[in-house]
Each structure stands twice: as C-alpha cells, then as structure tokens.
Amino acid sequence: MKNLPYLELYNLLKQEFASAEREINIPALGIKITRSKFHSKGAAVLPGRKSYYCPKHDKKFPGETTYEGLPETGEGSILHTHDSEFTCNEGFEYIIINNIDPAEPGNTFLSNNAILLFHGLNEKRWDKYLPWAYSLLRSTGKPVILFPLAFHMDRAPASWSDAKSMNRVAKERARTGKLNSHTSFVNAAISSRLEANPQRFFWSGLQSYIDVSMFLHDLSRGRVPGFAKGTAADIFGYSIGAYFGLILIMAGAGGLTDNSKLFTFCGGATLDRMYPISKYILDAHAASAISSYYLELLNNDFKSTERLNHYLSDEHPEESYFKSMLLYHHNKELRELRLRGAAGRIHAVALKQDSVVPPVEVMNTLRGEMRDIDITVDVEDFPYEYSHVTPFPLAPKYAEQTDEAFRRIMKRAGEFLG
16 A cells, blocks of 8 residues: 555545545555444433433433523524434444455455544544544554544534534624633534533533443444454544543443553543633633533532432442543542553653643643653654644645654554554
8 A cells, every 4th residue: 555645645535535425445545434324322311301311220300401591693593402402413424444355345354453533622524534544544453433422523513514604603702702712613603502501511421422332332242344243442532532532441331441542642631621712622701611610510519410410420430430530639539540540551642832732731630640640641742833723734835744743643553552
C-alpha cells in the first residue's frame, strides 16, 4: 500500500467517504469502509419523557419538563424539542474501517480484535478522523470502529449545522447574554441546549455508555459482521472522547473493558480542568452554566435531583464513576484508586499549546496530585500553528510538518494499542 502524505490521505478518504454506499472499497489503500445500523436502548434515560423507570431497581421516577415558558425565538425552537424526540439519535450508523482480504477482495478478514475511536465535543463529521482510523488500522492490524456519541455526527439533526438558522441563534445568544463570548453558528445548538439543561451532559453521556456497552456485548458475542466471537476492543479517545473513554475504562462496562487499553489524545482531565470555550465547542455562557451546575450539585450531594442522584449513587456503581470526573477535588480518592488499578492500560498524549485541555491538567488527573499513578503522559509540541480543535491543520504551507507530526502521534498510538 502506498504511504500517502497526510494531506493527500485526508482528501482521498474524505472524497471516498462522501459516497452514499453502505460499503466502500478503496483498493489504493487496501481497505473497506462499512456503515452499519445501530438502535439505541439508552435513549430511555433522556430528558423529555412523561415518566422513567429503572429496571435494575424496579424504581419509577416522574417525568421531567424543562422548557416551559421559553420565548418563541430561534434559540427557543431548538430547546422546545425534547431530547427523547430526536429519532436520529436513536437510530444511527457506526463506521468500520477494515482491511480487504487480497485473496477475496469482496470480503474482509474475520478479526477478534478492534479499536473503538471516540471523537470530540460538538463534532458533526467523521472526515477529520478517517486518516486517524486508517493509520491505526495499518499500524495495529486491528479494524477501527468509529462510534458516534449521543447527539453527535449523524445522531444530531442536520438543522443544528445549518449556517443560516444557527447564525440567528448565535447572534441572539450574543445579544441577550451579557459578557457572553465565542458565540458562533457552529456551537449555537449545543450551547443553547446545555445552558438550558446542564443535566443533558450526564444523560447523553449515560445514553452513550449504555449504547457502547451494548455494542461491546454484541462484539464479544460475534454479532457484529466481520468480527469473531470473543472479540475485545481497545479504545482511542480524543478530547471529550478521551473523557468518555476514561469513564468507560473505570466503570468496566459490565466487565467488557476490564482488559482494554486506552490511548487518549488531547484529553484526560476532569471537567472543571477543561476550558471548552471555543467557537467550535461551547460559548462562554454554556461552559459556565455546566461548571456552576455540577459544582452546586456536588456540594449538595445531588440531593435536589432525585433521578440523577439515583444514577450517581452506590446503587449504580458503574454510572457513578461519572461524578469522579466532574471536579478534580471531589471523589478524588475513588478516581485515583481506579486509575491506579488500570494504570498499565492507559497512555496519554497532550499538546503543549492546547488551551482547551492543558497538559498539566491531564497530568494532574491521570498521574495524580502526588504524581504517584504510573500512567504515561507525553507532552508534544508541533513546529506550526495548531490548536486543540485542529492538531493537524490542512494548510498546504504546513503539509510536510503536519505529516511528520501526524505520523509521530499515530505511531505512538499504534505501538500502545497494537
């Protein structure tokens, strides 16, 4: 297979991925990209239902209404749709990138290993991650599965990416919110929704956790095409995908990630030590609302929120690891105990100029306040202009340097996950 430069590889994969075909063969790279359908059972926990039921404890909870009295504005129209009403978030597709068997071009190798790749916050397209997945496949030989988190990628309605309507919402947020900053059409939908109801951060995360746990169960039972019975998955997590990956490793997913490795890139800090204020992620009001909300709830031990308190209590030990990743100094003993036990299975790479997830905060979380947790945290820097959102820019003037940086990071990930 030809070793394409990063920019050329990106453009080729993006062009091929734009096809509407469910299976895409790319002979030049020796790979097949497959889209497979998935139905979410985790949607039952989302806000907007008339009642809730926890089958594990045979416990009922009243419905939750959050949006009464909102103004009839562009922003209001986003908020009036309950999370439980988005069908695209319940039925969606995950992507598998695998080698083509040279002897049988129409088939793929049956594998008993896989890598799950989790994306960043407020992402709507897989283009950025296709070269990452391809590189991981090449270096490890393991098929890479791009699994979208709740309300991301094609699990989000197309209207949230419509520049014209979202620009109106962004301008509204900038005009009505004093001291608000970094408003944009890109982050307008997620900022409006999370500021209106910060609990969404947990419930959509719990939906994702339930979905991924179910997928891992199917994978281990041989129910995913292309994979043998007994297949286990390692994890590559970027940004909020690294945050989610850490919770997945700590929680165990019913034992399905007890032996999984996790490679984090530009992620790995607790929520309060991340600074996601960006035109591409969250505006200032939304970021502040989430931080303030969970600080207040933690200080009150979640007593004011019956259903949330139930899922974050000892009755749900797996889900409760979420609260250990909210604030650095809260539940620190629980977090560090679990990380210490999984230390040999976690490797992190942070970027020196990353202002969203600063390297020191990744080290504080993963290595511990006393630096006594044996998790490797590498801090890298690149000789070009980059950011958390764009670690590998597509500008032709940086092509050679970007290619070298990309190969260096993916080589390290491949060596760890291989």
